[in-house]
Amino acid sequence: MASSLFTEADLRQCFAAGIAADELARQIALLQAGVPPVKLNRPATIEDGIVRISSEEQPQLVARHDAAARQGRLMKFVPASGAASRMFVHWQEALAKGSFSGLEAGKKFAHDLHRFAFFPELKKAIAGGGEDIETLLREGRLHRILYWILTGQGLNYGHLPKALIKFHSYGQDGSRTALEEHLVESSLYAAAGGRECRLHFTVSEEHRTAVSSFLEEVVQGYEERLGMAFHPGLSSQSSASNTVALEGDRLYRNHVGHLILRPGGHGALLTNLQALEEDIVFIKNIDNVAPDWLKPEITFYKQVLGGYFLRLEEEMFSHLRTLSAGAATETQIREVQIFCRQSLHLVFSPAFVHWPLARRQEFIMEKLDRPLRVCGMVRNEGEPGGGPFWIDGAEGSSLQIVEAHQIDSSSEQKAIWSAATHFNPVDLVCGLRNYEGRKFNLPLFADPQAAGLTQKIEGGRKIKVLEHPGLWNGGMARWNTVFVEVPIATFNPVKTIEDLLRPQHLPAAS
Numbered sequence: 001m002a003s004s005l006f007t008e009a010d011l012r013q014c015f016a017a018g019i020a021a022d023e024l025a026r027q028i029a030l031l032q033a034g035v036p037p038v039k040l041n042r043p044a045t046i047e048d049g050i051v052r053i054s055s056e057e058q059p060q061l062v063a064r065h066d067a068a069a070r071q072g073r074l075m076k077f078v079p080a081s082g083a084a085s086r087m088f089v090h091w092q093e094a095l096a097k098g099s100f101s102g103l104e105a106g107k108k109f110a111h112d113l114h115r116f117a118f119f120p121e122l123k124k125a126i127a128g129g130g131e132d133i134e135t136l137l138r139e140g141r142l143h144r145i146l147y148w149i150l151t152g153q154g155l156n157y158g159h160l161p162k163a164l165i166k167f168h169s170y171g172q173d174g175s176r177t178a179l180e181e182h183l184v185e186s187s188l189y190a191a192a193g194g195r196e197c198r199l200h201f202t203v204s205e206e207h208r209t210a211v212s213s214f215l216e217e218v219v220q221g222y223e224e225r226l227g228m229a230f231h232p233g234l235s236s237q238s239s240a241s242n243t244v245a246l247e248g249d250r251l252y253r254n255h256v257g258h259l260i261l262r263p264g265g266h267g268a269l270l271t272n273l274q275a276l277e278e279d280i281v282f283i284k285n286i287d288n289v290a291p292d293w294l295k296p297e298i299t300f301y302k303q304v305l306g307g308y309f310l311r312l313e314e315e316m317f318s319h320l321r322t323l324s325a326g327a328a329t330e331t332q333i334r335e336v337q338i339f340c341r342q343s344l345h346l347v348f349s350p351a352f353v354h355w356p357l358a359r360r361q362e363f364i365m366e367k368l369d370r371p372l373r374v375c376g377m378v379r380n381e382g383e384p385g386g387g388p389f390w391i392d393g394a395e396g397s398s399l400q401i402v403e404a405h406q407i408d409s410s411s412e413q414k415a416i417w418s419a420a421t422h423f424n425p426v427d428l429v430c431g432l433r434n435y436e437g438r439k440f441n442l443p444l445f446a447d448p449q450a451a452g453l454t455q456k457i458e459g460g461r462k463i464k465v466l467e468h469p470g471l472w473n474g475g476m477a478r479w480n481t482v483f484v485e486v487p488i489a490t491f492n493p494v495k496t497i498e499d500l501l502r503p504q505h506l507p508a509a510s
Contacts (some may be wrong), residue, residue, distance in 0.1 A: 010259050017261055018240025026448075031246045031466050032237050035451050041397055043420040044388035049345055050377055050422060050483040053304060061307025062300070063419075065189070068310055072192035072303040072468075073279045076199040078182050079266055079471070080163045080211070080286035081237065083204070087497045088150060088158055089166070095146040112135050112501055113145070117175040118155060118166035125154045132387065161207040164214055167500060168291040169507060171391040178494070179211070180218060181289035187226050188299040189306065190282060200233040201286075202272050203473070204263075207234055235275065239266030253354050265452060265467030267475045274442045280309065283428040287494040293508040294489060301376065301486045308484055309374040309429040312343060316480070317435035320368050328361045336364050344368075344480050347397040370481045371440045375401065375472070376427030376486035380420055383493070386473060387420040388483045399481045401473045405452055422483070425491035428472060430479075442475075493503025 005028055006014075014024050042450045044050050053061070068074060085092070091109075093101075100106040113119060126133045126148050136144050144203065148154030157165060162180040170176065176184070191197040203211045212234055219230050242261035245252035273281070282302065290298060319336045322328070328336075337360075340346040348368055352360060373429075377388050386403040401424045407413045433439055451474065453465035469475045492504045499505065 006259075009257075010251070013259055013318055014261075017242055018238060019242065020262075024244065027244050027466055028246075030451055031453065031464055032041065032156065035449055035453055037413070038389075038400070038402050038406040038450070039392045040407060040413055040416040041390040041392050042416060043422075044377075044390055044399055044483055045384065045421050047079065048213065048390060049390060050485055051308075052485045053308060058300075058304050061311065062303040063307070064304040064310045065306035065388070068280065068306065069189065069191060070193045072196070074190045074192070074198075075276070075278050075281055075307065076182070076186040076190045076197075077276070077281045077283045078199065078201045078286050079269055079283070080161060080164045080179070080201045081204045081207075081263075081266070082286060083207075084160050084162045084165050084182065085158055087162065087494065089496070090355050091146055091150060091497065092158060095143055095150055098143045100142065106140070106142055108249045109142060110140075113137070115501055115506065116166070116497075116501070117169040118149075118157070119169075120175070122149060122155060129153065130363070134158055150246065159209065161203060162494070163201065163203065163207075163211055163286050167289060167494065168505060170292070171507065176291075177214075178286050178289055179214065180222070181222070181291075182284075182286070183219070183222050183230060183232070183293070184226070185289060185295060185298065186282075187228055187301040188229075188295060191228055194228065196229045196231065198231045198278075200235065200276060202235050202237065202269050202270075205236040205266045208234060233276075234291065235272045237263055237268045241271060241468060243466040243468070245466065247461055252461075252463050262465060267446075267452075267468035267470045269471050270442055270446060270468075273430075273432070273471070274439075277439075279431070280306070281432060282306070283430060284427075285426045285493070288425065288427075288492055289494075290492040290504055291507065293345060294492070294504060297487070298490050301490050305374055305376055305484060305486065306426070306431050308482075309372065309431070312374065312482060313372055313431055315339060315343065316368055316372060320435040323361055323365050323368075328357070329435065333357065333360050335362065336368075340364065340367065344482060345399055346480070349396065368480070369434060371442065371445055371476070372431045372482075373476060373479050373482055374429045374482045376425060376428075376490065377422040377483045378425050378486055378488045378491050380423050380505060381488060383425075383491070385423050385425070386470075387417075387423040389416070389420065393477075395478075399483060400477060401481075403452075403455065403470060403473055406450065406473065425486075425493075426472060427486060427490060430476075445476065445478040447474045447477035 006324055046052050123133045150158035164177050166175045167178050168176050186199045187197050215232050223229055241264040243264045244259055245262055254260055322332060386401050389399055389400060389402045391400045407417055446469050450469040454465050456463055456465050494500055
């Protein structure tokens with residue numbers, strides 16, 4: 001049925017993008033049939049899937065982390081494809097209409113404008129165009145100020161990636177973009193021997209040149225200021241990860257009949273992660289950064305997460321080496337099973353104890369020889385996003401990060417969702433190599449059925465859109481997953497421009 005929707009011309013177009021015929025057919029089948037919802041069993045909570053690390057343990061974990069950093073085992077991976085246009089939706093609407101909706105909204109904008117880190121740059125841009133920002137404010141010509149913020153005649157913030165938006169002000173020392181804050185933050189916990197720091201940004205192809213140029217412009221200054229060498233990498237989502245969409249029962253096409261291929265969501269970044277020649281990777285979103293006065297606490301908990309990951313990985317690898325050496329004894333199997341249950345929260349079938357010894361050994365090895373991730377989880381305070389849950393799946397009960405779109409609309413499932421005590425800030429430590437030092441083939445550990453389907457309106461046309469399994473939910477569904485509680489101070493997202501006026505994004509004295 002799927003094959004009847006596409007033509008030879010469609011196949012040639014997809015082939016040029018790197019999308020094989022069977023992948024095209026698979027995408028169409030998913031769009032037509034839908035994807036099965038995740039079945040929530042219960043929320044992960046403290047002592048039931050979420051670890052709370054005691055203050056007594058923390059120094060030893062920090063020491064483990066620091067030792068691995070000195071050895072050059074760590075790097076930072078930053079998904080940075082997000083467009084800043086989403087931050088400025090309300091301002092874009094006001095610019096299009098020529099004014100804010102309501103007198104109070106305009107007053108608030110005028111009152112708060114000077115508090116944004118980009119204000120000095122904006123003032124300079126307006127002066128360069130022959131106008132004066134104070135005059136515009138006094139005369140209430142706010143649409144002109146929005147014009148200078150959002151369009152290419154001024155700061156062009158309506159068209160830049162989030163990475164290049166000024167987030168934080170440092171007074172006489174200037175201001176920093178989100179990208180610069182990630183440079184500084186990574187130097188605090190991911191630097192090899194305190195001298196070299198590797199980090200990788202994934203950016204959209206349309207912004208790659210601008211981000212690359214900006215890095216060339218600023219990196220040397222930070223190297224001199226911080227006394228270390230930065231090695232930033234850039235990559236974009238491959239066109240081979242693009243997806244088709246449906247309009248009604250037909251493929252979504254442009255006015256000349258060509259397929260409209262859309263970015264496949266952040267799950268497509270699994271390919272970018274696979275391409276890295278790294279050992280241990282910290283993953284954190286581009287908009288989750290804080291100014292320097294909050295960085296000590298953030299750094300500390302990054303070290304704690306890193307140390308906890310390393311302790312788990314060391315024990316996991318030790319058990320794998322023992323099991324791979326030959327026939328295991330009952331005592332060895334029992335010890336490994338205890339580790340799996342207590343440290344990795346793996347659930348075993350009641351029938352497991354009755355299986356032959358060789359089968360139990362093979363089963364445990366297969367469970368252990370998977371990528372490991374330790375995920376920071378913060379207390380639920382109403383922020384949007386996914387959360388940690390126990391789910392019932394093909395491999396039994398397991399811990400997963402679940403997004404709202406993955407569950408069905410039944411009252412029972414919604415009740416479980418609403419009972420979550422923690423949510424996912426995207427604060428991950430991931431191991432990309434196995435116990436023999438070889439790279440994992442990461443796509444083997446994804447759940448291809450955990451794709452995302454959403455309805456959208458584009459140009460007045462209603463379409464059904466497909467995204468690949470999310471990087472940290474379906475894309476890592478078969479990883480060994482451990483949740484660790486971290487404080488809310490480690491999570492400082494910027495989804496809208498007004499978020500930059502939250503206390504955690506302003507100078508400490510504000």
